[in-house]
Amino acid sequence: MTTIPSASAARRRFGLFLAPVVLLLLWLASGAFVPSRLGQRSMQLQGLVTTFLGIFIEALPFLLAGVAASIAIQRWVTSDLLSKIVGRSSIGGAVRGSLLGLLFPVCECGAIPASRRLLRKGAPVPLGIAFALAAPVVNPIVLLSTMVAFDDWRWAAGRVGLTILIAVLVALIVGAGIRRESLLAPAALLPSQGDDEHNGEQHDDHGHVHDSQCRHSPAPANSWRSLLAQGAVEFFEMSQYLILGGLLAATMQTFLPQSLLLNLTAEGSLGLFGPLAGVLVLMAVAVLLSVCSTIDAFLALAFLGLFHPGAVMAFLVFGPMIDIKSTLMLTSTFRKGAIVAMVVLAAQFSLLAGLAVYVLMR
Amino acid sequence: MLRRLYPRNLPASAIVGTLGIMFVLKALSGGLALYIHPRYTTLVLICGLLLVVAGLLLLALPPLPLSGPMLVLPAIVLVLALLVPARPLGANLVPNKGLAPGGSNALIARWQAERPSDTRVWTLLEWTAAIRQQGAASLVGKPVSLKGFIYRDETLGPDEVYVARYVVTCCTADGTALSLRVKAPGAASFSTDQWVQVDGVFALVEIDGQQIPRVDGTLTPIETPRSPYLYP
Known part of the structure; x- marks a missing residue:
């Protein structure tokens, strides 16, 4: 969040380059004074904007809920309490992290701010990773929507079980035994003084560790103002990733025909590679669609007749962990190397899970 | 006190407030039907009202450490919502x-x-x-x-x-x-x-x-x- 002067200069140059392109696209999309030859393009862009706004309007309430959960953690979960509950061990942390979503029912837009807050409070890194990956699936709302969509508890159980397994494995491989500083982005590191210094407030995490002091603090107004300021910064920070990711997803949906991907496997020309291709294609579709995990089960149903159950399971497991917007959001919390490892490992394990389901259900 | 109010949080406050107003107007006018399922209307309305309140509260806060893109991107969303005619999927x-x-x-x-x-x-x-x-x-x-x-x-x-x-x-x-x-x-x-x-x-x-x-x-x-x- 702190901008280095050279980086901001580079960003300014980039902005200068980008501005005319953005203006041109805006003009096309507005449809005003657009020559009829470009009418088709103009309509495509309007469709793109509509799809994007659909994703944005749908996701923003959930992002707000995630920020609220994060603020609640900041206010009520002290570092002492946290270490008492989760301990400092990697395995315990990873397992508990993968289950925490049951307490904080957030989807991917909310899981990452909440995860970062836990990390700032000193939670073990594997807990943060497992929570960020698993919470979008391992929560009551998604459990219910999967049961309702498939009308079969085995799908919901398989989805949740595989998600927990993969989240724990990835969390342990990426996060165990490595220094926090090399995995976490500065904003997720302890102690969290970055924001507070900027806010000109004396009120940092330390005050919350000793909760009793906090309650008897002579200026309680400081507390809500500080929380609100942190929430506001978090909201702006996370919405920039939501917006970028939403724009990317809408662009792909508009210009990259889903049917192209689906036809790849529907023709059955892939022989032995069919099952593998099916899993890969639906994983790609999951990334491309970037829909919220609370409803993706209904979409997955649409693929059930076209693809084998393993591929659909891979869609259900991988999509909520990794898609365009969540990957962008992860950069707020983890370093690039850690994110690449998380994405690659989650993809590999989801692929294996999909193939395993394929073999078992054949 | 007044010096702390102005002008650092004004853009952030304006963006959050306008987003909130946009959500409320779309929810009340039925314009949401072009974007999302009607069962979310109440959710969007509540979200919009919260954003309006949050936008006002931001004015009472000390300057927030927000970077350029954090403000520009939501502003782009507002521009898109205002300038680009909503076109149903076609x-x-x-x-x-x-x-x-x-x-x-x-x-x-x-x-x-x-x-x-x-x-x-x-x-x-x-x-x-x-x-x-x-x-x-x-x-x-x-x-x-x-x-x-x-x-x-x-x-x-x-x-x-x-x-x-x-x-x-x-x-x-x-x-x-x-x-x-x-x-x-x-x-x-x-x-x-x-x-x-x-x-x-x-x-x-x-x-x-x-x-x-x-x-x-x-x-x-x-x-x-x-x-x-x-x-x-």
């Missing part, structure tokens, strides 16, 4: 978002549990479900009266068009296009994306050796409905 996306022919029966079963016996009140959703579930042959001769927009591909014969409509489960990102082939006099004169009322009779015709469902009847141009999608 014909150009049908090839990308058409219902997969092979196997969406489970999805349709979720969408459509029961159908009224009078086929004249059926939408494309009921028709698609009925064709999939009870077979097209049992529907031949039934009266059809439905709305949709014109869509074309290269397989159509003279005086034939597709009339299509999107089903949205959650938001426009998951829109799935349903369509029926329609043969009507003067069909060629309707432009693609024009909304029409179809009145006719359900039929099965043989095209390239395959039995294809088709509605034989008339097309009447209509205004784009305020709620252009079907929400199961």
